[in-house]
Amino acid sequence: MSSVLRKQMFDHGPPSYAEVNRDVINALTTTTWRYWLTLGISASVALLFFIAPWIYQIIVGVGAAGMNRNAMWGTYLSNFIFWIGLSHSGTLLSAVLHITQSDWRKSIYRSAEAMTLFSLMTAALFVMVHVGRLWFVHWTFPVPNPMELWPNFRSPLMFDVMAILTYLTASSVFIYMGSLPDFAAVRDASKGLRRRIYAVLCFGWRGTAQEWHTLGWSYTFFAVLVIPLAVSVHSIVSWDFAMSTVPGLHQTIFAPYFVCGAIYSGTAGIVTVMWMLRRYMGFGRYIGKLHIDNLSKLLLVLSLIWTYINICELFTAWYADTSFENEAILYRIWEGPFWWLWWEMIAFCAFVPLLLFSRRIRQNWNLMLVISIVINIGMLTERFVIVASSLPRKFLPDVFGTYFPSLVEISITVGSFAVFTTLFLLFVKIFPAVSIYEVKETLAPLRKREASA
Amino acid sequence: MSKITDTLRQYRADGYFAEFDYHWTMAIDLDQCTGCGACVVACQAENNLPIVGEKRMRQGREMKWLRVERYWEGDYPDARLSFIPILCQQCDKAPCEIACPVFATYHNQDGLNAQVYNRCIGTRTCAVYCPYEVRFFNWFTYTWDEPLEQQLNPDVTVREKGVMEKCTFCVQRINRAKDLARDEGRRVADGEVQPACAQSCPTDAIVFGDRNDTDSAVSRKMRDPRAYEVLKELNTAPSVVYLKNAREPLHAADGGGHHDGANAQAAEPRAAAAEPRMVEAESAVT
């Protein structure tokens, strides 16, 4: 990357090394009453709208949700897929951009990876909300037991368990290893208890050539391992659907469709998070026009792929003209109770992103915030529409039914966003939200020029 | 060495069992079915099915391992009605079985699709994968009011909330017959074991037996040219066979109708295209 481009990364001129340390660590250590208020509100919403209805549901049974004989899966499963999807951009994007040595990644990747981690955790929570007997959920793990009864590795759900477990582990390792030198920086800049905590967290990092060398190699290996992993995770999630015989779910195109949709919604999620970091954490100096422009271009490409796959799905169904498929599609887009949600999804995810052809819109942070949220609303409804319009009408017309989410489900859906926000708010006070050493790395060539001048 | 290769070959064989000990099969003669619903009641009594009440019925949460589906053709008074009792088809290639992450459902040596209640964690994937929609979930822990709990069948467990359940071909009766036969050193004779639905059918429309025995009543029914399997095209290899005479469509001209007829034909392939009504409330009556 040329130094001209490097300079573009910083809207207000490149900062000095010491300024980078100061800015990022200040954002970590200085906590205003506004932060505590936001944390308080979001934790209370999580408690009230997520935890409380969940406890109620555990006590009375999953019947508290609106699912029935026809629709055994509902919003819990569609939300699970949404959150898994949201997790797809952070680590994947970070790894791909690391391997391709795209320097603009360096000021945004830490928060993007955190988004991955916390949306994965939220998704894992939805699995637990979904199952009927939460207290036996550990049976899905391959744990030795006196019954010699192991999980069924031939089940698509077990692929899920293994994939998500691996993804959670790999993402945690990836974000933690990338933060080690920054933990050391926080340690050096603080005193007392915080210093002692970060001294432990950074494993005694000193930044010797040997340590950097090992970290560089390990980090590249993590990145190489994480990319195929991320692709496999959402493929496997899509196979929960595609491996059934249900018309509307049994689609060969689902794996690429879901992977593309996941990266799409994840990238939109990154834009939202970046806006928040700029606005509330004061990272405007590090996250600038170049970042939003690149992310928006990525969003545009992903939206076009997403639209293309949607057209494929409709076209093949229409051209093959098989009755079950026809009926499932027709019910989804026109005759069913959720036809308007399908059109909303098309409007939000296929048409709204076309605005991104304009550079002026791409570089407008506030507009991009709106667009990114609109896209994610569309993606949330996409998953809901797939579940809610396919399951109630499978094969035998006598048992056709409908499905509407209950208040408990709606409340838990709303609450899950608060759970995510709470986790993320905790993150920005534990991890340096912008990678200190990698931003400095991009500054190195600029610094050289000044020194030689 | 050959023992190892034999074992390996067996592990690689489709479905593991070369042949089932017994291959329990049910034949339902739809030409004899009057849609009286005695089988539904018998099933409810035999298998400790909870009575969920009107409210939950309306929510689509009834527990009926066996239901009589009704399909109407034409408009009153020029209408025709056909019945089809749908229960777990005990598929040999059951879509539900691949779904369970904890082996709560598997295929046993009798060709039955077994459901292990105390292993179930309630992911409900099996029910989603089941094309016949014959799996029922305990949304709540159901209770029986006094003195109804007195009539619970002691041979069958009651299920708690969060557990999937379904028709077992009255496995408790099968096991008792097998125990008895083993004690006497013989195989279970044809007709010796009957599930509650077959036993209660006033027109003997339901015949139950071992398909491995080529002389059994059910094997003879299977050889009947009227025999067909519901949703056979999904390759589920069901163990329930239906018998039905092909009929002329009621109105050949306006056959098809709103739903394309395809779904109705799936349930009754040689029957005419039928216009499905929203029959949820009607099922409640049966």
Place this chain on the structure above:
Amino acid sequence: MTLLASFAHEDTAVGAAAALREKGVEDFELFSPIPLHHADAAVGLGKSPVRVFTLAGALLGAVGGFALCVWTATRFLLPTAGRPIIALPPYLLITYETTILLGVLATLLGFFVVGRLPAWKDRAYRPASNVDRFVIAVAGASAGQAEEILRASGAESIERENAS
């Protein structure tokens, strides 16, 4: 006794490290706030042995994952859906995941072993080297000889520290 020389710019620090090596001083460490990829040769680092860990972990994961599936499925024979007990497509999917899982965990182990971390004891270190300074620490006997070389290479300041 440890000699700590601090440099303002990475190039001078790397130059000093190269000069040290040239003069036969190899017992030194270079601290930097950013990874210095072009310094690897100057401090004598080639391909990292971490890759051996990654490969070993991935292979172990591949074999272990498949073995886990086969072994668990044959403990308690529960046929499902007309599939074989040892069904290749699903087990290979699990294998794929465990390959990556153990690959990641082994790389993590490799990082700790090769990078000689965690090390929570006090060692020669200047906090400034994690902000904007590049520090070379020379330990032991060669310190006297090193001082001249470092000063000649453009060190800002040189401090001595007695090892505790």
